[in-house]
Amino acid sequence: MKITLKDGSSKDYAGAMSVLDIAKDISEGLARNACAGEIDGERVDLRTMVDKDCTLNILTFADQGGADAFRHTTSHIMAQAIKRLYPTAKLSIGPSIEDGFYYDIEFDESINEEAFEAIEAEMKKIVKEDLPLEYFTKPRAEAIAYMEEQKEPYKVELIRDLPEDAVISFYKQGEFTDLCAGPHLMSTGKVKAFKLTKLAGAYWRGNVENKMLTRIYGTSFPKASELEEYLAKLEEAKNRDHRKIGKELSLFMTDDLIGKGLPMFLPKGYTMWMELENYIKEKERNLGYQHVMTPCVGTVALYQTSGHWDHYKENMFPAMEVEGENFVLRPMNCPHHMMIYANKRHSYRDLPIRIGEIAHDFRFEPSGSLKGIERGRHFCQNDAHLFVTPEQIKDEVSRVVDLIFDVYKDFGITDYRCVLSLRDPADTKKYHPDDEMWNTAENALRQVLNEIGIEFTEEIGEAAFYGPKLDVNVKPAVGTEYTLSTCQLDFCLPAKFNLKYIDSDGSEQTPVVLHRAILGSLDRFMAYIIEETKGKFPVWLSPVQVKVLPISDKYQEYSKSVLQKLKAAGIRAEMDLRTEKIGYKIREARLEKVPYMLVLGQKEEENGNIAVRSRFLGDEGSRDLDGFIKQVLDEIAGKVIREEVNEETDRK
Ligand SMILES: [Zn+2]
Numbered sequence: 001m002k003i004t005l006k007d008g009s010s011k012d013y014a015g016a017m018s019v020l021d022i023a024k025d026i027s028e029g030l031a032r033n034a035c036a037g038e039i040d041g042e043r044v045d046l047r048t049m050v051d052k053d054c055t056l057n058i059l060t061f062a063d064q065g066g067a068d069a070f071r072h073t074t075s076h077i078m079a080q081a082i083k084r085l086y087p088t089a090k091l092s093i094g095p096s097i098e099d100g101f102y103y104d105i106e107f108d109e110s111i112n113e114e115a116f117e118a119i120e121a122e123m124k125k126i127v128k129e130d131l132p133l134e135y136f137t138k139p140r141a142e143a144i145a146y147m148e149e150q151k152e153p154y155k156v157e158l159i160r161d162l163p164e165d166a167v168i169s170f171y172k173q174g175e176f177t178d179l180c181a182g183p184h185l186m187s188t189g190k191v192k193a194f195k196l197t198k199l200a201g202a203y204w205r206g207n208v209e210n211k212m213l214t215r216i217y218g219t220s221f222p223k224a225s226e227l228e229e230y231l232a233k234l235e236e237a238k239n240r241d242h243r244k245i246g247k248e249l250s251l252f253m254t255d256d257l258i259g260k261g262l263p264m265f266l267p268k269g270y271t272m273w274m275e276l277e278n279y280i281k282e283k284e285r286n287l288g289y290q291h292v293m294t295p296c297v298g299t300v301a302l303y304q305t306s307g308h309w310d311h312y313k314e315n316m317f318p319a320m321e322v323e324g325e326n327f328v329l330r331p332m333n334c335p336h337h338m339m340i341y342a343n344k345r346h347s348y349r350d351l352p353i354r355i356g357e358i359a360h361d362f363r364f365e366p367s368g369s370l371k372g373i374e375r376g377r378h379f380c381q382n383d384a385h386l387f388v389t390p391e392q393i394k395d396e397v398s399r400v401v402d403l404i405f406d407v408y409k410d411f412g413i414t415d416y417r418c419v420l421s422l423r424d425p426a427d428t429k430k431y432h433p434d435d436e437m438w439n440t441a442e443n444a445l446r447q448v449l450n451e452i453g454i455e456f457t458e459e460i461g462e463a464a465f466y467g468p469k470l471d472v473n474v475k476p477a478v479g480t481e482y483t484l485s486t487c488q489l490d491f492c493l494p495a496k497f498n499l500k501y502i503d504s505d506g507s508e509q510t511p512v513v514l515h516r517a518i519l520g521s522l523d524r525f526m527a528y529i530i531e532e533t534k535g536k537f538p539v540w541l542s543p544v545q546v547k548v549l550p551i552s553d554k555y556q557e558y559s560k561s562v563l564q565k566l567k568a569a570g571i572r573a574e575m576d577l578r579t580e581k582i583g584y585k586i587r588e589a590r591l592e593k594v595p596y597m598l599v600l601g602q603k604e605e606e607n608g609n610i611a612v613r614s615r616f617l618g619d620e621g622s623r624d625l626d627g628f629i630k631q632v633l634d635e636i637a638g639k640v641i642r643e644e645v646n647e648e649t650d651r652k
């Protein structure tokens, strides 16, 4: 038989060979690192016999398929360890996932992460036992009887749901046997480094009507150093997690009684939120935007007119009926702005008209995908709709692009890339079906981007349902890239809403609409800033900009007068009047990530000045108050991002 390998070369063998033996024949090193195989595109075990002409890939941990087999084998090892420790536990499914694995298990007793240590210790034993995984099949009736005998009801259900002609396969390692299609490693001994990472509830088959099972997540690597590196990255992500920092800094809260995915901004968080709102609104005002306020609820008919009902319904909350009329919580406010445009007759001289709103929107997100203020069911979009003539498209897109980069400069955002998002012509369900409209819009936007001279890549199937868009994607400190800013070109909605303007020749024309968002959603942007800065915000965004710390009660009066002056200058200042040691007060203010601390004692009172400590340099020495106030106001006005002291000095 002739085996064609990945690199195009081929090998001839006289008789059937296992994938592993073929790997050995290629090289011992490859055989050592091999995790699985791929025959004609289908993933198989290393133990699978090859007996006919085919193409064969040997998959190592570096290949997704190899890593999957490796991690999935680890899930079997975990299940075996759990069955040893909890013989009555019932297993359901245990797949590999992007960077690890999980297993959903029903326990008689409820367990928590404290159980991990014992489970991991048992897993270590199983790895050391180096048990070979043995593959076998059973006819359906026997398979069901076998799993019934093992008291594994979920497995019985899984077998019953397999198609009549399915091969029902099992893998046995030592005393443990699992129903599984594979592929797996040859033996448990290869799994040198693993860690159980978290525990969560998961409904059997994801259905809330079913029993809640315990999902245990873990990950594994061929080398301990790789595991350590991964865990360090995970730890960094945890430390930057905006939900953790948001809680520590009292920025926002969530409560299931309020509702999942409905975060509430606390005074400090809302202070930041308002700063962002004022910041972007001022920029927009200076560019001729007019701001409006529109309701969060609209009729279903409104969204039928816009097309959202046809193309976006699964992202919306269901309709509610009152007085025979159907309403929905709005997922976006484009239709509202279309109606504001339509409220008045327009001449070509009025255009462009730029309508902006920090708009409250609601989208249905499955509870599993909710994440603090980064992904909620309610959020506020930094939205605007620009109504332009076809001739104005280029200038207006160019202004939006300038605004995006101007804003990024203020926030120190440098890691981003531009994407021209186009429709997928094959996806007629998602996209408004009008090829001519699409070609016009896509060509126009591409041409404008080329003329402006920005670098971009093109991606198919990423467009909005009504038109192509320029997306600006940022790469956050942790996690995957996402779209922060967008500018979308729309020939579709203005026509659906029958929008018009009177052109210079007296004819009625339809305007073109640009949908754009700069900060995206304010909430998500705040999450982004929290994670980028680890809560060390620039002075202008800090909820508390200066903290006044009297050394003792004796200096209260002087401290109060300093506080008054700071507040009168418009600086957000607080005072710590507790009878705590000054070192403790400073440490607490540092944990709150306050940019400036004024330490006031006898010397300061006598000299009528202040001693400044900062998050940036530590001890900044004695200063006169007026000079300090001027410096802080300059930093606020200039949106200055001062360099932070390193963490080492920070701890002193
Ligand atoms: Zn398996």
Ligand SMILES: [Zn+2]
Pocket: 332, 333, 334, 385, 515, 516
């Ligand atoms: Zn819009």
